[in-house]
Amino acid sequence: MVMHSSPFAAKLGSYIDLSEPELLVLESLHARRKCYPAGRDLVLQGQPEQPAYILAEGWVCSYRLLAGGGRQIVDFQIPGDFLGLRSVLSRTAGQSVEPLTKVQASLINPQDLMDVFARNPRLGAAVLWAASRDDAMVVEHLVGIGRRNALERTAHLLLELGARLTLVGLGTKAGYDCPLSQYVLADALGLSAVHVNRVLRELREEGLCTFRNGRVDINDFDGLVQLADFDHDYLDHDGPLYQGVQAPRFAA
Amino acid sequence: MVMHSSPFAAKLGSYIDLSEPELLVLESLHARRKCYPAGRDLVLQGQPEQPAYILAEGWVCSYRLLAGGGRQIVDFQIPGDFLGLRSVLSRTAGQSVEPLTKVQASLINPQDLMDVFARNPRLGAAVLWAASRDDAMVVEHLVGIGRRNALERTAHLLLELGARLTLVGLGTKAGYDCPLSQYVLADALGLSAVHVNRVLRELREEGLCTFRNGRVDINDFDGLVQLADFDHDYLDHDGPLYQGVQAPRFAA
DNA sequence: CCGGAAAACTGACAGAGATCAGTGAATCGG
DNA sequence: CCGATTCACTGATCTCTGTCAGTTTTCCGG
Numbered sequence: 001m002v003m004h005s006s007p008f009a010a011k012l013g014s015y016i017d018l019s020e021p022e023l024l025v026l027e028s029l030h031a032r033r034k035c036y037p038a039g040r041d042l043v044l045q046g047q048p049e050q051p052a053y054i055l056a057e058g059w060v061c062s063y064r065l066l067a068g069g070g071r072q073i074v075d076f077q078i079p080g081d082f083l084g085l086r087s088v089l090s091r092t093a094g095q096s097v098e099p100l101t102k103v104q105a106s107l108i109n110p111q112d113l114m115d116v117f118a119r120n121p122r123l124g125a126a127v128l129w130a131a132s133r134d135d136a137m138v139v140e141h142l143v144g145i146g147r148r149n150a151l152e153r154t155a156h157l158l159l160e161l162g163a164r165l166t167l168v169g170l171g172t173k174a175g176y177d178c179p180l181s182q183y184v185l186a187d188a189l190g191l192s193a194v195h196v197n198r199v200l201r202e203l204r205e206e207g208l209c210t211f212r213n214g215r216v217d218i219n220d221f222d223g224l225v226q227l228a229d230f231d232h233d234y235l236d237h238d239g240p241l242y243q244g245v246q247a248p249r250f251a252a
Numbered sequence: 253m254v255m256h257s258s259p260f261a262a263k264l265g266s267y268i269d270l271s272e273p274e275l276l277v278l279e280s281l282h283a284r285r286k287c288y289p290a291g292r293d294l295v296l297q298g299q300p301e302q303p304a305y306i307l308a309e310g311w312v313c314s315y316r317l318l319a320g321g322g323r324q325i326v327d328f329q330i331p332g333d334f335l336g337l338r339s340v341l342s343r344t345a346g347q348s349v350e351p352l353t354k355v356q357a358s359l360i361n362p363q364d365l366m367d368v369f370a371r372n373p374r375l376g377a378a379v380l381w382a383a384s385r386d387d388a389m390v391v392e393h394l395v396g397i398g399r400r401n402a403l404e405r406t407a408h409l410l411l412e413l414g415a416r417l418t419l420v421g422l423g424t425k426a427g428y429d430c431p432l433s434q435y436v437l438a439d440a441l442g443l444s445a446v447h448v449n450r451v452l453r454e455l456r457e458e459g460l461c462t463f464r465n466g467r468v469d470i471n472d473f474d475g476l477v478q479l480a481d482f483d484h485d486y487l488d489h490d491g492p493l494y495q496g497v498q499a500p501r502f503a504a
Numbered sequence: 505c506c507g508g509a510a511a512a513c514t515g516a517c518a519g520a521g522a523t524c525a526g527t528g529a530a531t532c533g534g
Numbered sequence: 535c536c537g538a539t540t541c542a543c544t545g546a547t548c549t550c551t552g553t554c555a556g557t558t559t560t561c562c563g564g
Contacts (some may be wrong), residue, residue, distance in 0.1 A: 066481060402521070446544085
């Protein structure tokens with residue numbers, strides 16, 4: 001793997017080899033990079049004409065609010081991830097997007113994005129793949145909440161975050177920095193904060209992993225994987241389709 | 253709304269006005285229509301090169317299997333819906349697709365599909381919108397399983413199915429035919445079949461809706477909507493984006 | 505460095521839903 | 535049309551997770 005200037009390039013670069021010009025194009029998307037404080041939503045559920053961003057630094061979550069006052073976090077975004085890509089396509093945002101830490105993000109002009117894709121089909125394919133990986137993660141969360149118990153589900157989330165962070169150079173098999181509070185974790189896992197606390201304690205006592213002071217230490221990777229029934233495939237299987245994009249079909 | 257020859261055309265036609273030629277193109281996609289028995293998977297999770305279909309008749313579910321033997325149904329597909337569209341993009345199928353009844357479906361050649369989109373951008377946009385609606389439904393299921401109790405969740409699913417069936421002319425506000433068993437419902441709702449039974453009884457006793465002998469009768473639509481916190485928006489908001497597809501931006 | 509606020513943590517108790525172990529009702533292929 | 539299989543349905547019990555009501559620890563701005 002090449003040294004990458006941005007997590008976004010690192011992420012795409014881990015699936016297709018990026019040429020010098022392509023790296024420059026990706027860099028150009030970061031032109032309007034700005035800093036945003038934690039807690040103030042970047043995208044608002046139900047609002048039209050919401051912006052899209054590429055996240056350069058910090059953590060973000062996308063969530064849905066319910067009438068009863070509860071919220072369900074659908075996914076977390078980490079550096080290199082798109083924010084609100086869906087709302088570019090479907091006009092109205094289905095979810096809100098909130099920074100969980102101070103973040104740096106680049107505002108994306110939809111038209112610029114389309115132009116980039118038109119001129120660099122491989123990048124378009126890579127982003128499309130990334131979007132479809134995001135969908136796969138949502139499905140995985142659905143499966144987890146529907147069919148895994150609290151312990152398995154929590155282990156699964158911690159592993160998933162670890163895998164994603166490792167991809168952009170922000171984590172290893174041994175652990176990663178994680179700014180999520182137990183309340184936030186609870187909103188993502190469909191649990192109460194109290195129970196998240198109990199579950200984290202159990203993971204610690206079982207010698208599987210330790211989540212403390214903003215740091216996740218994975219003590220027994222294989223044990224965790226087994227407990228969570230964690231299947232790495234949904235995160236990094238084939239990568240984007242090249243046929244018809246990189247080269248015409250008959251050339252294969 | 254015009255009289256439509258297929259549920260697929262009915263679905264797309266409810267969001268963009270379809271011209272005569274466009275209707276013919278949609279019809280041509282149904283060329284390889286075939287019948288498939290209940291229970292034999294059409295798409296297999298984890299397998300590469302899986303086919304895609306447009307469902308013409310019958311009910312289908314897409315699901316994920318877990319190591320423990322449980323399964324989580326991610327979504328149901330009804331006539332007019334795409335099957336395995338995602339696997340066309342990402343090479344490997346993330347979910348299996350199983351017919352719940354005898355079905356009729358049209359096998360789709362990915363290349364044909366791309367050609368159709370290239371020549372009929374409005375149809376491409378409409379299908380893209382439909383795909384994004386599918387994603388919104390998955391998110392809605394996630395929110396439901398994470399934050400709604402069994403009664404609300406079940407009510408929500410029954411309402412969602414009703415709305416979708418109504419769109420393609422297979423249901424009304426008053427009810428619809430529904431071939432789902434309580435076991436299947438349980439796999440979709442993240443509940444046990446026993447509890448689904450109890451929940452359905454309660455919905456019946458509360459005078460909200462009656463699910464019996466393959467028929468859902470909605471007795472108190474507004475009551476159900478309120479109980480489920482059902483927000484129709486995620487199913488039928490704006491429809492696809494026209495800008496940049498139907499006409500260049502400056503023409504607006 | 506200090507005080508206040510947020511986050512982490514804990515025990516006691518309650519409740520939603522799972523599991524177990526069945527009995528009736530419907531459906532269907534032969 | 536009949537036996538078998540699937541599906542619908544029920545009560546009793548158990549357990550996982552939520553709720554309540556705190557205390558302690560950590561963090562952060564002034």
